[in-house]
Structures are given as structure tokens and as C-alpha cells.
Amino acid sequence: IAQIFSPLSWLGSSYRMILQSFTDMENLMDLLRTKSDVYDQPGAAELDLVDRKNPGHHILPSIEFNNVSFSYKTKTATVKILDGVSFRVEPGKSVALVGPTGAGKSTVFRLLCRFYDVDDGEVLVENQNIKNITQLSLRQAIGVVPQDTVLFNDTIAYNIGFGKREATDEELIDAARRAQILPFIESSPDGFLTLVGERGLRLSGGEKQRVAIARTLLKNPPILILDEATSALDSLTEKKIQQSLNEVSKGRTTLIIAHRLSTIIHCDEILVLKNGIIAERGTHNQLLSIQGEYANLWNQQLKSPDNIPQA
Numbered sequence: 356i357a358q359i360f361s362p363l364s365w366l367g368s369s370y371r372m373i374l375q376s377f378t379d380m381e382n383l384m385d386l387l388r389t390k391s392d393v394y395d396q397p398g399a400a401e402l403d404l405v406d407r408k409n410p411g412h413h414i415l416p417s418i419e420f421n422n423v424s425f426s427y428k429t430k431t432a433t434v435k436i437l438d439g440v441s442f443r444v445e446p447g448k449s450v451a452l453v454g455p456t457g458a459g460k461s462t463v464f465r466l467l468c469r470f471y472d473v474d475d476g477e478v479l480v481e482n483q484n485i486k487n488i489t490q491l492s493l494r495q496a497i498g499v500v501p502q503d504t505v506l507f508n509d510t511i512a513y514n515i516g517f518g519k520r521e522a523t524d525e526e527l528i529d530a531a532r533r534a535q536i537l538p539f540i541e542s543s544p545d546g547f548l549t550l551v552g553e554r555g556l557r558l559s560g561g562e563k564q565r566v567a568i569a570r571t572l573l574k575n576p577p578i579l580i581l582d583e584a585t586s587a588l589d590s591l592t593e594k595k596i597q598q599s600l601n602e603v604s605k606g607r608t609t610l611i612i613a614h615r616l617s618t619i620i621h622c623d624e625i626l627v628l629k630n631g632i633i634a635e636r637g638t639h640n641q642l643l644s645i646q647g648e649y650a651n652l653w654n655q656q657l658k659s660p661d662n663i664p665q666a
């Protein structure tokens with residue numbers, strides 16, 4: 356029997372190995388696509404988030420951009436995207452970035468993950484310059500819920516468990532529940548073992564995003580970056596997604612790259628990026644009252660029936 360089954364089990368494990376290397380490659384490709392001539396400093400320290408007052412526990416970090424300037428350098432041009440940008444996200448608080456397309460919102464996120472080094476100024480996580488810490492320890496502390504989630508042609512369990520390989524079944528179920536995708540999974544033909552992707556179940560944009568949220572809940576990082584989808588969602592879907600986004604950002608220091616302003620009304624601070632600088636900053640109500648750039652964006656979105664705010 357062993358002889359009959361061993362080729363199959365070998366196939367199984369090599370299949371998993373190939374899948375694993377694909378997922379690793381995915382990450383690698385992502386990094387390569389966003390360059391990198393970013394290196395760890397010799398003897399770079401790990402990001403230190405140890406809670407000195409409560410040994411064995413971690414603190415929630417602050418994030419700080421101090422006078423950050425950055426240009427993308429291509430063969431033909433150097434284009435300045437950020438010009439002396441400063442802001443601070445207090446531990447456990449949420450800050451949203453808004454602004455016209457191309458303003459540099461995603462660039463802020465790439466600099467925080469250190470896919471690029473800043474030209475001037477500094478990026479600090481819990482008062483540690485990210486240039487001086489290992490990229491691995493930095494990225495382990497950051498969870499990203501991206502605009503478009505890549506799902507693997509594997510089971511729903513695999514796709515969620517990607518956030519934490521050693522997760523138990525209970526942890527998987529709990530993450531799915533908190534991301535509000537458990538009922539969907541339970542109604543799928545084979546539950547958590549339902550295949551997704553080309554030859555299996557096709558998930559909508561909202562369902563994929565909830566898978567990404569479940570992954571992040573499993574990873575449980577102290578820092579969260581939400582890169583909001585540009586596409587308008589219908590009000591009901593948006594409301595549901597908003598609930599799971601609130602759940603995933605709870606107890607984390609959160610940076611939101613926002614396209615639909617209705618989702619950031621309750622953020623602690625909103626930054627309006629324009630022409631390389633922070634043109635306006637404040638809470639939703641403060642920004643509406645100054646009747647500037649943000650108020651314009653808000654009024655434009657109000658005119659669109661798909662963007663009715665859920666305040």
C-alpha cells in the first residue's frame with residue numbers, strides 16, 4: 356500500500372512546495388516590481404516593540420514621517436512626489452490619506468514598508484528610523500489589506516491561512532467570522548475546503564477583500580495599511596466591508612489610503628496630499644468647515660449615487 360500511495364503523497368508534497376514557492380515568488384515579484392536597492396544596514400537591529408512595563412507583551416507603535424521628500428528616478432527623469440511631508444500616527448490611531456490620483460498616497464505606503472528609501476527626512480516606527488532596522492522585522496509588523504487581493508488556486512482555508520501558516524482550525528474559523536466571511540464559507544460546497552480561483556469558486560471583489568481581512572486578522576500585525584479599492588461599491592456591500600475594516604483596524608496603528616471618503620469620516624486625522632505637500636489636515640468635520648480641497652472632493656462624491664456616506 357505504501358508503494359501505491361507514496362508517489363501520490365510525494366506529488367502532494369511537491370505540489371505544496373511548488374505552491375509555496377509561487378507564493379514566495381509572488382512576494383519577491385512584488386518587491387522587485389517596486390525595485391529595490393534598499394539594503395539592511397550591516398548589523399541592523401530588529402524593530403523593537405517590546406513592552407518594557409509588561410514583559411512578554413508588545414506595544415502598539417507610533418508612525419512618524421519627518422520632513423520626508425522623495426522622487427522616483429527613472430532613466431529619463433526625476434519626478435518629485437513628496438516634498439517635506441510630516442505627520443504622525445499615534446499608537447492605535449488611524450490616519451487617512453486622500454488626494455487626487457497620482458498625488459503620492461501609495462508612495463507614502465511604499466516608503467513606510469521601505470520598498471524605497473527617502474531622499475530627505477526620516478520615517479520612524481516607534482521612534483526607530485526604519486533605515487536602521489531589518490526589513491524583515493519591519494514588514495512582519497505591518498499588515499496590508501490591498502486594493503486587489505491575489506487569491507491562490509487552492510482552498511479557502513489555504514488562502515486565509517496564508518496569514519499565519521501554523522494557524523489552528525479554531526483560529527481560521529475565528530478570523531473568517533470576524534472578517535464576516537464565515538457564512539459565505541459555510542454555504543460553499545465544501546466549506547473551508549472549497550477550491551477558489553479559475554477552476555473553483557469565483558469570489559466577488561468584496562469577498563476577496565474579506566479573505567484579505569481574515570488573513571490580516573490571523574497575522575495580527577500592530578501596524579495596518581488599508582489600500583482601499585477605487586471602484587465604487589453598492590451601499591450594502593460597502594457597509595458590510597466597512598464593518599470588517601473597523602474590526603481589522605481595531606487595536607492597530609492604521610494608515611488608510613482612501614478613495615471613497617465615506618469610509619474615513621471617523622478617522623482621527625485626514626491628510627490631503629496635493630502637489631507633493633499636505634495641503635490640508637484635520638478631522639472630517641474640520642476639513643468640511645474650511646471649505647477647501649477636501650470639501651470639494653466630498654461634494655463631488657456626494658453627487659455620485661454609489662457613494663452615499665454611511666455616517
Ligand code: ATP
Pocket residue numbers: 389427428429436454455456457458459460461462463
Ligand atoms: P492613485 O490615487 O491613482 O492610486 P496615488 O496618490 O497613490 O495615486 P502614487 O501611486 O503614489 O499616487 O504615485 C505618485 C506618482 O508617482 C504618480 O504620478 C505615478 O505615476 C508616479 N510613480 C509611481 N510609481 C512610480 C515608479 N515606480 N517610477 C516612476 N514613477 C512612479
